[in-house]
Amino acid sequence: MIQSLGRYILLLRLSFRKPEKFSVYWAEVMREMVSAGIGSLGIIMIISVFIGAAVTIQTAFQLISPLIPKSVVGGITRDSMVLEFSPTISSLVLAGRIGSSMASQIGTMRVTEQIDALEIMGVNAPGYLISPKVIAGVTMFPLLVIVSILLGFIGGYVACFTSSEVTTDDFLIGLPDGFNPVIITVCMVKAVVFGFIITTICSYQGFYTSGGALEVGQAATRGVVFSCVMILMFDLIISRLFL
Incomplete structure (x- = not known):
């Protein structure tokens, strides 16, 4: 464990040494941004809309009563999407899509x-x-999370539009009601940290791969599993520190 942590830290130090040629590195950064950002936009859009709709429906089912204003559904949906679902669920999905690709790519380069x-x-x-x-990870992940939040709100609006428990007007009134700016800070910190975790852990697993195609697959699997565990751990740590 200690040896692996030492190699991980050493790899990070080597990764951020002064580059030999900035233009080559800049081209690689742009390519990775397109791959991580634009390439992940589709899956983020799909899961965000459905999560936003599901959270709204479940909140309405549990909280709507004559004693509770219906607009509270919008506020709860907002806080749930911003604090937890958009940064954490999106990162877990991106760990499978982006992380496995990074580990496989670097692992293949190592074994060949x-x-x-x-x-x-x-x-x-x-x-x-x-x-x-x-x-690319620490830059594009916050942007993807912002997109996820907005699409989650759209999903919640659609859920209200197609149901009779909460009107769309009540939902829109509840969205800004009682807003606390600290939740945006927590969300962005999570997005940056999770992007760093996924890219570094999966790259580490790929870089120290040895063997053949079987080991490359195992490295990709380890990268995704370890990334998901660390995401959940730091999700708790960040929430505890900021909230």
Whole structure:
């Protein structure tokens, strides 16, 4: 465990050394941003709309009574999406989509000796392969979470439109009611931390892969599993620190 942590820290230090040529690294960062951001937009849109609708329906089912104003559903949906569902659920899904791809890509380069070839040519392999992925992750994850939140609200609005328990007007009134700006801070911190966790852990698993195709698959699986566990752990830690 201690040895693995030491290698993980060493890999991060090597990844963020001064690059040999900024233009090459910049091109890689842009490519990773497109892959992580635009490539993940579809799945984020789908899950966010359905989660927003489901949260709204379940909240209405549990809380609507003559003693409780119906607008409270909008506020609860807002806080649930911003604090938990959009950053955490989205990151768990992205760990499977982006993390496994990163681990498989780097692991394949390792077992086919492409990383060794880069190092022989004097290229800082961790910096060239990992730092663009980390930068793209901590940059694009907050944007994807913002999109997820907005689409969750749309899903909640659609759920109210198609049901009779809560009107769309009540839902819209409840969205800004009692808003606390700290929940946005917590959400963005989670998004950045989760993006860093996914990209670094999965890249680490791929970089230290040895063997063949079977081991590459196992490295991708380990990367996703460890990322999901760390996401849930830091979700608790961040919530406890800020809230």
